[in-house]
Amino acid sequence: MENFFTRYKNPLALMAVLFIQVVALATQVKRPEGAKPGSTGSGTRLIRVWTVTAFTPIEKVFVSTGRFFRNGWHDYADLRGARKQNIELHEEVARLQMEQVRLRQDADQARRLQALLDFKEKFITKTVAAQVIATSGTEQSRLITIDKGSKAGIKTDMAVITPDGIVGKVKDVFGSSAQVLLINDHDSGAGVILEHSRLQGIVKGTPLGELQINDIMSDEKVETGEHVITSGGDRIYPKGFSVGTVIAATPDRDNDPFLAIKIKPTADLNRLEEVLVITETSDNSRSASAGPEPMRAADILSQRLPSVPKVDPNAPKTAGGAQTGVPAAKPSPSPATANKPVSPGTEQKTAAASGSAKPPTPATGAPATGTAATNTVANKTGAEAKKSSSGQTQSPTGSAETAAAKPKPTPSATGTATANTVPGKTGAEAKKPSSGQTQSPTGSTETTVAKPKLTPKKAKTPTPATDSSKPDQPSATPAATPATQEKPPR
Amino acid sequence: MNSAVSLTSREEIEVHRFSWPVSIGIPVLAIFLQVFLRVRFLTALDLPLLVTIFFAVARRRPIPGMITGALIGTLQDVWTGHPIGLFGIAKTIVGYLGSSIGVKLDVENPGSRFLMTFAFVLIHRFVYMAISLQLVGGSEAWIWSHTLLSALVNGLAAVVLFAGLDKFKLRN
Numbered sequence: 001m002e003n004f005f006t007r008y009k010n011p012l013a014l015m016a017v018l019f020i021q022v023v024a025l026a027t028q029v030k031r032p033e034g035a036k037p038g039s040t041g042s043g044t045r046l047i048r049v050w051t052v053t054a055f056t057p058i059e060k061v062f063v064s065t066g067r068f069f070r071n072g073w074h075d076y077a078d079l080r081g082a083r084k085q086n087i088e089l090h091e092e093v094a095r096l097q098m099e100q101v102r103l104r105q106d107a108d109q110a111r112r113l114q115a116l117l118d119f120k121e122k123f124i125t126k127t128v129a130a131q132v133i134a135t136s137g138t139e140q141s142r143l144i145t146i147d148k149g150s151k152a153g154i155k156t157d158m159a160v161i162t163p164d165g166i167v168g169k170v171k172d173v174f175g176s177s178a179q180v181l182l183i184n185d186h187d188s189g190a191g192v193i194l195e196h197s198r199l200q201g202i203v204k205g206t207p208l209g210e211l212q213i214n215d216i217m218s219d220e221k222v223e224t225g226e227h228v229i230t231s232g233g234d235r236i237y238p239k240g241f242s243v244g245t246v247i248a249a250t251p252d253r254d255n256d257p258f259l260a261i262k263i264k265p266t267a268d269l270n271r272l273e274e275v276l277v278i279t280e281t282s283d284n285s286r287s288a289s290a291g292p293e294p295m296r297a298a299d300i301l302s303q304r305l306p307s308v309p310k311v312d313p314n315a316p317k318t319a320g321g322a323q324t325g326v327p328a329a330k331p332s333p334s335p336a337t338a339n340k341p342v343s344p345g346t347e348q349k350t351a352a353a354s355g356s357a358k359p360p361t362p363a364t365g366a367p368a369t370g371t372a373a374t375n376t377v378a379n380k381t382g383a384e385a386k387k388s389s390s391g392q393t394q395s396p397t398g399s400a401e402t403a404a405a406k407p408k409p410t411p412s413a414t415g416t417a418t419a420n421t422v423p424g425k426t427g428a429e430a431k432k433p434s435s436g437q438t439q440s441p442t443g444s445t446e447t448t449v450a451k452p453k454l455t456p457k458k459a460k461t462p463t464p465a466t467d468s469s470k471p472d473q474p475s476a477t478p479a480a481t482p483a484t485q486e487k488p489p490r
Numbered sequence: 491m492n493s494a495v496s497l498t499s500r501e502e503i504e505v506h507r508f509s510w511p512v513s514i515g516i517p518v519l520a521i522f523l524q525v526f527l528r529v530r531f532l533t534a535l536d537l538p539l540l541v542t543i544f545f546a547v548a549r550r551r552p553i554p555g556m557i558t559g560a561l562i563g564t565l566q567d568v569w570t571g572h573p574i575g576l577f578g579i580a581k582t583i584v585g586y587l588g589s590s591i592g593v594k595l596d597v598e599n600p601g602s603r604f605l606m607t608f609a610f611v612l613i614h615r616f617v618y619m620a621i622s623l624q625l626v627g628g629s630e631a632w633i634w635s636h637t638l639l640s641a642l643v644n645g646l647a648a649v650v651l652f653a654g655l656d657k658f659k660l661r662n
């Protein structure tokens with residue numbers, strides 16, 4: 001026996017070492033209980049912690065030293081032409097400031113619309129900038145190490161981005177460093193949307209380090225060059241971040257009914273130097289807007305106008321089926337209210353009501369879109385009104401977008417003012433738009449035509465001040481049944 | 491050259507030794523450079539593997555060779571997102587084979603060094619793939635062009651690197 005061990009000492013030693021390593025490997029295959037998403041890497045192997053902790057200071061020194069010399073040279077070189085560049089930048093700042101005003105208005109409007117849709121979108125509220133200090137060094141694993149760890153508030157599964165696009169997610173966190181799994185690693189994945197076609201899929205890395213979407217059916221049309229953004233469905237990457245562009249979309253031979261869509265990442269994953277770790281997001285879209293909420297002229301005006309007290313929504317309805325004398329749910333032509341999903345029939349009726357310049361009542365459940373359309377149309381000619389209403393009729397589902405895209409906030413209580421000044425005309429003109437309703441498939445035309453005659457009286461009562469203080473809130477009134485709306489108050 | 495005349499000359503089977511700083515510093519430096527250098531084409535270069543082969547072949551003793559390979563591989567595993575042990579097992583086998591071959595073949599010749607490294611890269615890759623697919627459940631893909639290119643690059647690099655590392659050998 002002793003001779004056996006002596007003779008086969010080397011192979012036995014090899015088998016022993018391999019056995020130990022295989023056992024150690026097997027214990028890692030099952031994810032440890034402690035390593036839950038959001039933890040600070042408590043399930044990380046000690047050897048990994050020790051090694052990374054030992055190497056990180058050296059790498060930081062190397063990176064910072066190299067950066068010091070590189071930046072020193074660049075700083076010197078950049079001084080040349082700095083004056084000219086400064087002038088150009090001032091001009092650029094002036095131009096951007098003007099553009100910022102416009103964009104802020106658009107953003108505010110978008111937020112109002114999202115709020116009305118109960119749109120839950122994650123906004124980034126806090127990020128941590130980090131430098132890349134190391135990579136995995138192999139092609140089998142696409143991983144980078146950054147110089148920020150749990151001390152900087154970084155946790156596992158946090159999204160890592162650059163201004164160009166997403167980079168990956170935090171995989172392991174150590175004290176002063178963290179490892180980030182790149183999006184092109186074959187163990188990575190992210191929910192994405194093709195920007196134009198709105199097709200959703202999951203982008204994954206390939207063994208060659210490419211990005212690919214494999215779960216879109218081959219009968220879908222995907223064009224080269226289409227932009228791919230995050231969908232937010234994976235709950236890691238916030239929605240709307242750039243992922244890449246489609247460079248090829250071919251039928252997947254291994255996965256027959258699906259396409260193999262290759263994506264070129266917008267972030268240069270091979271030359272990452274600085275990244276941002278999203279450490280905090282917020283579901284509240286309102287929090288993203290800085291400063292007081294801007295008010296529109298219509299809202300301000302409506303607040304100054306005499307108002308009637310709020311009417312109990314449970315108040316009994318009139319014989320006409322609709323509550324009369326109820327203040328308009330949304331006197332301010334908030335186009336966003338239109339986002340409340342309504343059935344096509346409901347929307348058409350709303351548009352018809354607008355043609356009649358009848359002040360919409362909460363009880364009728366006319367969505368604010370309809371209100372907006374109402375107020376707007378009431379000031380226009382019949383032809384214009386017809387356009388508006390028909391526009392909404394033809395695209396019931398997209399009516400919210402239509403209204404949102406062209407919010408024409410006419411002064412507050414437009415419907416009221418119009419009704420008071422030109423009552424007869426309003427009624428006459430309003431027939432035209434309602435005639436446009438006849439094209440609607442729901443066939444609610446007959447009732448709507450009769451409405452205009454009654455509008456002058458009704459239009460006096462509502463005051464817009466009731467709800468104008470909350471222009472961004474979704475309409476509190478539920479969408480009424482079509483039957484309720486069709487009955488004009490007589 | 492003597493080595494071309496006889497494959498088992500006294501010079502060829504000489505067991506080389508290295509100082510402790512070299513034995514520890516060179517592998518650590520190789521791993522450091524591997525993870526620190528973020529140049530795309532260098533990812534095909536596996537410096538820790540080359541160092542493993544060099545020490546195994548130079549020492550010509552299987553047990554130290556495979557232990558060297560196991561340690562280097564395990565340290566390399568730390569920087570990957572994979573379970574620790576994939577590179578460790580692969581480099582253990584390479585270290586063992588390298589030291590076993592070093593006794594029997596001429597490993598001082600640049601040509602033999604190139605061929606030996608070329609073959610070891612393929613073996614290393616094969617072992618890594620097998621473990622990843624069979625034990626860990628990974629989704630690795632064997633891509634011939636990539637593997638052969640990597641073997642070629644590492645083989646050429648080994649000729650240069652080994653010539654430089656020869657200067658650290660302690661001769662009795």
